Amino acid sequence: NAGVMQNPRHLVRRRGQEARLRCSPMKGHSHVYWYRQLPEEGLKFMVYLQKENIIDESGMPKERFSAEFPKEGPSILRIQQVVRGDSAAYFCASSPRTVQETQYFGPGTRLLVL
Amino acid sequence: EDKVVQSPLSLVVHEGDTVTLNCSYEVTNFRSLLWYKQEKKAPTFLFMLTSSGIEKKSGRLSSILDKKELFSILNITATQTGDSAVYLCAGAYNNNDMRFGAGTRLTVKP
Numbered sequence: 045n046a047g048v049m050q051n052p053r054h055l056v057r058r059r060g061q062e063a064r065l066r067c068s069p070m071k072g073h074s075h076v077y078w079y080r081q082l083p084e085e086g087l088k089f090m091v092y093l094q095k096e097n098i099i100d101e102s103g104m105p106k107e108r109f110s111a112e113f114p115k116e117g118p119s120i121l122r123i124q125q126v127v128r129g130d131s132a133a134y135f136c137a138s139s140p141r142t143v144q145e146t147q148y149f150g151p152g153t154r155l156l157v158l
Numbered sequence: 159e160d161k162v163v164q165s166p167l168s169l170v171v172h173e174g175d176t177v178t179l180n181c182s183y184e185v186t187n188f189r190s191l192l193w194y195k196q197e198k199k200a201p202t203f204l205f206m207l208t209s210s211g212i213e214k215k216s217g218r219l220s221s222i223l224d225k226k227e228l229f230s231i232l233n234i235t236a237t238q239t240g241d242s243a244v245y246l247c248a249g250a251y252n253n254n255d256m257r258f259g260a261g262t263r264l265t266v267k268p
Contacts (some may be wrong), residue, residue, distance in 0.1 A: 079200055081256070088198035103200075132254065146244050147196065149237035 046071065048138050048150035049118075054104060056156045063123040063130070065153045069138030075099075076119040078111055080135040093119060126157045162249045164259035172267050175237050179262045180264070181235045181247030182229040191223055191230045194246040204232070217233050237266045 049068040057063050069076050078090040089103040093113035104111065108126075113119040123130055133154050137147035161176030162183045171177055183191065190208040203216045207230060208225035213219050218237075223230045234241055244261040251257070 087194070087203075089202045135256070135258075146261050146263055148260060149246070149248075152256060154255065 048073075048136060048137050048148050049056050050134075050150040050153050054154050054156070055150060056158065057126050058158050059127055060125050063125075063126050063155055063157075065121040065134050065155070066118040066139075067136030067150060068118040069136075070148055073138035073140050073148070075139045075141060077137045077139075078119075078121050079111070079135045079137070081135060081152075085134065090121070121134075123155075126155075128157045131155055131157045153155060160249070160251065160257045162247055162257050162259035164245075164247050164262050166262060168263040170265045170266070170267065171237055173238055175266075176233065176235045177237060177264060179232040179245050179247075179264070180229065181231070181233075181259055182258075183247075183249040183259075184228060185249035185251045185257060187251045188225075188249060189252070190247045190250045192250060192256070193221055193230070193232050194248065196244045196246055197215065197242075204245075206250075234243075234264075239266050241268055242266045 048070055051066050053066045055063055074095050076093045079087040080090055081087050091104045091111045092100040095113055096115050108124045110122045135152045136150045139147045165180045173178050174216050190206050193204040195204055205221045210225040211225055218235045221232045244263050246261045247259040248256045
């Protein structure tokens with residue numbers, strides 16, 4: 045059973061470009077969580093999604109950030125018009141059902157904005 | 159391939175018990191090992207260990223790293239129901255890349 049997969053592992057963008065981060069949950073998992081880790085800081089919750097639904101996006105910046113988890117395909121975290129402050133590691137986790145279940149983390153995507 | 163393995167995957171104890179959670183790692187360009195406690199949303203940071211043999215303590219929690227044997231343990235003494243959570247171990251390598259273990263789910267019964 046493959047673990048949570050994220051791609052790309054490293055992404056370089058120039059200011060103003062768009063960044064798309066993908067997360068494929070573990071097989072059988074229907075819940076996905078996105079976290080951001082800023083340098084020297086802990087993980088910060090961004091958004092919690094179920095297939096085709098956003099359950100909790102309280103940690104998501106109101107502008108430029110969006111997330112989706114379509115019926116088919118990976119979950120996507122999209123950052124429009126990236127700025128240098130968006131540079132961080134973005135981790136995705138998945139769980140079988142609810143937020144009370146153990147979350148399995150992917151290897152992360154490191155975004156660098158030049 | 160880099161990997162972090164935690165054991166046990168789940169553990170049920172009674173209040174007052176002492177527990178030891180294990181984390182072994184195989185991470186290239188290892189920098190540090192981190193422990194997190196996850197209850198609801200984002201995992202909360204517990205410890206970061208970079209040097210072998212130096213115990214870090216915070217209240218009833220303590221942790222130590224063995225870089226020769228590539229493992230770390232997290233001890234919780236006099237457990238309380240509020241300690242019930244998933245405890246995550248992560249190996250940090252390269253330039254702040256991280257690899258998480260699968261976690262240990264601890265349940266503390268009254």
